Amino acid sequence: MRTAVSGHLEHPAGNTAAILLELQNVHKRFGGLHAVDDVSFKVAAGSIKAVIGPNGAGKTTLFNLIAGNLPVSSGSITFLGRKIHTQKTHQIASLGMARTFQNIKLFHGMSALECVMVGRHTRSRSGFFGGMLSLPSTWKEERAIRARSMEFLDMLGIAELADVEATSLAFGQQRAVEMARALALEPKLLLLDEPAAGLNIYETAEVARLICAIRDMGITVLLVEHDMSLVMDISDEIVVLSFGSKLAEDTPANIQKNRDVIKIYLGEDEAV
Template identity: 50%
Template sequence: MSISSPEEKPFQKVMKVEGVSKAFGGIQALQDVSFQIEAGHIHAVIGPNGAGKTTLFNIIMGAYAPDSGRVIYKEKEIQGRKVHEIVSMGISRTFQNVELFGSLTALENVLVGRHVRTRCGFLSAVARWPWVKEEEKAAREKALEILDFVGLKKTGHSRSVDLPFGWQRFLEIARALASEPQLMLLDEPASGLNAVETQQLGELLIHIKERGVTILLVEHDMSLTMAISNEILVLHQGRRLAEGSPREIQDNETVISAYLGKV
């Protein structure tokens, strides 16, 4: 996993979102949203339901093309590219409602996550060249290491659908880590978790950050968000309402009134 700690590359922006707008029919989901993500940080996006957070994720991941604006990842424009290209460039994601491969084991889920970092195709799978066996072996070792990293070492051979919900969340993060991303997009990873699991999640995200992975986090759990984020972007009705450190956001009058519905 590449380590690009902030100390080594000061001021480096891993991603710049510039003036992104997106409308669905008459609904303006995002309106001229701009922000930058510092490498090695946890950057949170918060806002009430319908603020445009999920749309933002889908645009970054290539699921939607923006109506206008640019998404720049490591100096390259990525808006409108195919999802699999974006993943192989080093961005990965998890879903708000956990989307695992239910009939596959936990280990296999993580192995599928390594898809873009392996290259065996139809013919080589049948031929089983020596390099294919090597690749498979290395992929398994890596997958086991990642399972261990998220604390699921012992569950490797259980079908993912049989795991408790909290573990499924962690497994999905493991799968997203398997593509060796430099930027991870996590869509409400704490939802459905109990207090203990949320605590563990917070620790895991800090560990991931320490491995040099930048995180873009959408989350409703405010105490978690405030505790681990470096910056917070507040979206409201598709617009950027405020941005700043957790302390600044907590003290921001506009944010408070938007959340309490007194705009």
């Protein structure tokens, strides 16, 4: 199955689509460890781009740099034409970037709907004093946030679970709630950190469908993932990391034939 849109992207070296995110010579050092080593690539608007590599390749560290969870040691990260590598996570989120995490992070004691409503915080205008004074405008906004959050739960097929405590749901359902919470920000760029981790084959197929549906909504997707079937099926372009450095960047078809990529995954120089 090849569900990514074909024909709207060119080879990475000659991509003419609008660039949403750009990394230039990004480094991250932890003492003597070079976790990310001179990584550069671009993400075109309207695309699904994957970052892959063996364990310890620097994938999650790279995501943390992009989202502002970690500061870069050197280099630059540009989002929507603005340098963001010196900004805080909430500032980057307010520009239109959302993310999920490899380990699901939901709030204990909250329903699925309430967890998604939290994701609308950047869209809220009432503020602390409006909530404290219980103004009519605050209640109106609260109703609007609730209704919009229900729409995202419905889009992901879990609207009937809205009132269930989120952390009591099955693992795949929790993953869907987390994705709905990220979508509640109505981002321009969605970072997905191993969205298929811990899912069975049927849940993984559903995640693939959802990611393509998100892209079709006009949201650009950058994902880190170990499931190669998922990556090859839905990605427009793939970046391969090895020991913190960019080993390759190309289309899925070319990545599958790249001998250097084959070596790091199989330890041998054979075609897959």
